[in-house]
Each structure stands twice: as structure tokens, then as C-alpha cells.
Amino acid sequence: MNGQYPSALLGKAVDEFAKLPGVGRKTALRLVLHLLRQDTATVEALGHAIITLKREVKYCKVCHNISDTDICRICSNPGRDHSAVCVVENVQDVMAVEATQQFTGLYHVLGGVISPMDGVGPSDLQIDSLVDRVNAGGIKEVILALSTTMEGDTTNFYIYRKLENSGVKLSVIARGVSIGDELEYTDEVTLGRSIVNRTPFNGTI
């Protein structure tokens, strides 16, 4: 199915959809033809949601998370612990930590991790603003919750060097055997780390 599109408008819409990650031309055509079968209100809702999002979305001036307001819901919530800041890579990671309901502090969204291979250096990330935030006072603990990859570890170390003299407590999320995993199939680095970082056991996990 490599024929020319029967309509220039159709071709244009397929072109635009095919620019999305993981969407090839065949999928794009399928999505566009699906939209054509929907009523106008549904289709316009999608089009307007895309345009409005890009035009009106803001980034929180404190934590750099996506927000509808200058200061996001989490940073402006007086019920949260403003002395603890969890450093994450992106918006999805904020949502993942929030979903655990185990953290009541604030976040700091870096926008990525240091990755020389991808041309991402410290100045491309929200690291200076994290240091400023810590220096402004009021923060007692910074929790590093980055991916457990080479790039995540590099970023952890870079932030550690920037904050080691700030007097703030620095911690990193625990690495160990995933819940539900069998030891036999756990890689040796993870298993070794889980033994070194063993935690006191009093009959309940």
C-alpha cells in the first residue's frame, strides 16, 4: 500500500501523524481514517486539545514540572513537606512516584539526565536551579530518584558534588531485588547491592 493519497488534506494529516514517535505511515493512515469516521466535535476536541496544550501549558517556576499555573499544584500545596525534594528526570517520573503515595515532599524535574552520547550536559538540565533552590534554604533533604543507569549515576554524582557542601542531607532511592522477583533470575549487580544495603528486619517488611 504505497499509493498516492486520494486527497491532499488526507495526505497532510497522515504526514503530521507520521511525525509522532512510533507511528509509521500505515498507522498514521489508520488513525486519520478512524478520525474521519468520528463526529466533528470529537475530531475538533483532539485538534484543539493539542493546540491549547502547547499554547497554554506552563512549567512550574519552582520544580519545573508541567503545570497549568506558575507554581504547580504540588509546590503550592501547604499540606506537603516543603523540606524534602525528590529529584526526578521527567514528568512521568513525578507521576510514578506520586502513584506510590509514599512521598509527601516536593519535586525537582531535571528534564533529563547527563548523557554525553546524546549531547546532554549539565547546563541542559535544571541542575543550577536545584542548587539555587537548596541555597535559598528551607530544604533539609534531597532524594535522588533517577534511572539506575550509567547516565543516572553520572547525574547523581554531579549533583552530589554540587550539593556536598550545602549541608543538605542527600539520599538516593534504594536499589535491590524487585518485589515479586526470584533471586535466581536477579542480575548479580542488583543482588550484590541488595545484600550490601540490607535493612533491619523486625518480622515485617
Next chain:
Amino acid sequence: MNGQYPSALLGKAVDEFAKLPGVGRKTALRLVLHLLRQDTATVEALGHAIITLKREVKYCKVCHNISDTDICRICSNPGRDHSAVCVVENVQDVMAVEATQQFTGLYHVLGGVISPMDGVGPSDLQIDSLVDRVNAGGIKEVILALSTTMEGDTTNFYIYRKLENSGVKLSVIARGVSIGDELEYTDEVTLGRSIVNRTPFNGTI
């Protein structure tokens, strides 16, 4: 990752994307966050392409294919054979036949096949308009190029009954062993059909 979206605009865009077929909420979020990283022009191009397509696209008054004009490019092309009409299910099938470059006639897009299970009856399809088109004269051959499924066969038979007294030549696309397939792995119905409908061989396929 089941957390609440940090922004209502983001949540709205994810909701709209997640309505597309084969797009779950996780994929929708990934697509939306990808769009947020693109420049405004790219994002608005997608939004406007969707809205414009739905508002302005037409269906050819002759063959019912998608078109930018009242009569599509193919139907209005004097270089094509206006005496042969290929009946297909949908737009993708027009593109698939066009891509073969083996057909120079016109098309008739049914908009589906008869499928009582899905509640699609003859009146939901462009069958009456096909009969009108044949009765209007000028058409010598109608080629049925529907899916080789129970529904496709039912639709073929329904059209046959509608056109059998019209004097038009009716044909159906050949069914047989796919090119590149090995006989051993061809299902027996297809192989049987390919033997019954064998074609004269003069040294070249």
C-alpha cells in the same frame, strides 16, 4: 504510573489521544509529552491538519472515495478506462490496488462489507449507488475486489444478485497461492481454488 496528571490541559490532551484505536493512556502520555518538546509550529500543524481534514474533506459523488473535490482525481481523469469499475471496501483498498499499477479503470468504494454480526447491512453500504451507476450505462465490467472472507463473499453474492440482469460483465479478483508462498504451507481451500482456476501457461507468468 497511575498518578493524577499534573496539569488539566495535559490530562485533556491525553484523554483525547487515548480515544484513538490502539492508543492506551501510557502511549497517549508519551505522544503528548513528545509534542510538548516540539516547536509550536509543528504542534499546531498537527492540530490544524486534523481539524481541517474533518471540516473540508469530501467524498467523491461518483465513487465515494475520499477526495478534495466533488469528483475525485480518478473519476475525473479522462485518461482512465471509464467502462471498468473496481468495487472495494475502503480507501486503503483503493490505494492498495492503485499501488499495483495494474488497473486503469475507476473505483466504487462500498464503505465496508455486509456483516450482520457487526450490524452492517446492504443499506449501510454504497451498493444502491453502484447499481444506479451501472444502470446509468457506460460501464462494461464490474470487478469485485473485496476481502476473501465470509463477509466479503456474502457482499460479492449480494452485488451479483443485484447486477446479474444488468448485462454488465461481473468478475472477481483471482484467489490462489500468494507469490513467494510454498505449496506445503498454503491452506487447502486456497490451494484447491488455485487448481480449479488454473490459467494457461505459455512459458511466462
